[in-house]
Amino acid sequence: MAEPRVALDVEIPSDVRYIEEVVELATRRCRELHLPSQKCSLNLPVALSEALSNAILRGNAEGNGKHVRVTAVVSDDAVVIDVADQGPAFDMMAEWIDPTTPENVVREEGRGLFLMHSLMDRVEHIHDHGNVVRLTLRRE
Amino acid sequence: MSFSISKQGEVVVVDVEGQLIVGNRQELKQKVLDELERGEKKFLIDFSQTGYIDSSGLGVLVSLSKKIREQGGELRLANLNDDLQTLFELTKLDTLFQISDTRERALESF
Numbered sequence: 001m002a003e004p005r006v007a008l009d010v011e012i013p014s015d016v017r018y019i020e021e022v023v024e025l026a027t028r029r030c031r032e033l034h035l036p037s038q039k040c041s042l043n044l045p046v047a048l049s050e051a052l053s054n055a056i057l058r059g060n061a062e063g064n065g066k067h068v069r070v071t072a073v074v075s076d077d078a079v080v081i082d083v084a085d086q087g088p089a090f091d092m093m094a095e096w097i098d099p100t101t102p103e104n105v106v107r108e109e110g111r112g113l114f115l116m117h118s119l120m121d122r123v124e125h126i127h128d129h130g131n132v133v134r135l136t137l138r139r140e
Numbered sequence: 141m142s143f144s145i146s147k148q149g150e151v152v153v154v155d156v157e158g159q160l161i162v163g164n165r166q167e168l169k170q171k172v173l174d175e176l177e178r179g180e181k182k183f184l185i186d187f188s189q190t191g192y193i194d195s196s197g198l199g200v201l202v203s204l205s206k207k208i209r210e211q212g213g214e215l216r217l218a219n220l221n222d223d224l225q226t227l228f229e230l231t232k233l234d235t236l237f238q239i240s241d242t243r244e245r246a247l248e249s250f
Contacts, residue, residue: 042223107202112194
């Protein structure tokens with residue numbers, strides 16, 4: 001069994017215009033690591049995009065001078081991605097709704113958390129000098 | 141990522157090239173609203189050249205659908221790849237939109 005290793009470590013300013021570039025980089029790494037195709041083309045890009053949006057807009061509140069750090073550690077059975085902001089702690093689950101109910105499906109907002117949880121094998125929210133959203137995607 | 145707009149008969153066709161995400165969703169929204177303001181009623185968004193869509197992008201589609209309907213218009217979607225089809229099914233948005241396999245079928249459905 002190989003030791004877990006860092007596959008990605010980047011830091012971006014709190015600006016949503018950087019999201020696409022980071023997601024593209026992570027997607028490329030996902031393919032290089034030979035994860036199943038749909039995990040690299042759907043699960044990872046969408047869930048990571050949601051986590052980055054949360055960190056930039058909610059955690060850092062687009063604060064000037066604040067950054068978001070993304071690290072990915074890969075092991076034999078999973079990729080674990082940490083998205084860390086520098087904002088005050090917030091309760092991510094306070095905004096949870098089920099966007100698939102008939103009354104919610106017509107809403108414009110409220111699908112981000114649902115998508116993260118649906119597309120990842122595990123989602124954790126850790127308070128550590130800011131907020132860390134930890135996304136775990138198993139290889140199989 | 142970009143959005144190109146063309147006209148096929150009475151239908152405004154919007155091609156989404158690249159991603160539809162939080163960073164560019166307003167651009168798509170504004171382009172469609174501009175056309176709606178000019179009096180256009182029939183809209184088709186074609187995703188044949190689209191990568192992924194995040195929750196903000198999905199939200200804009202829901203918003204546009206409402207606004208177009210309020211003006212007596214119609215919105216159709218076409219060419220969702222397998223990933224996008226999965227995304228729409230997961231969020232049940234496949235029940236909210238009229239989705240066609242091809243641009244031609246979508247155009248015929250108006």
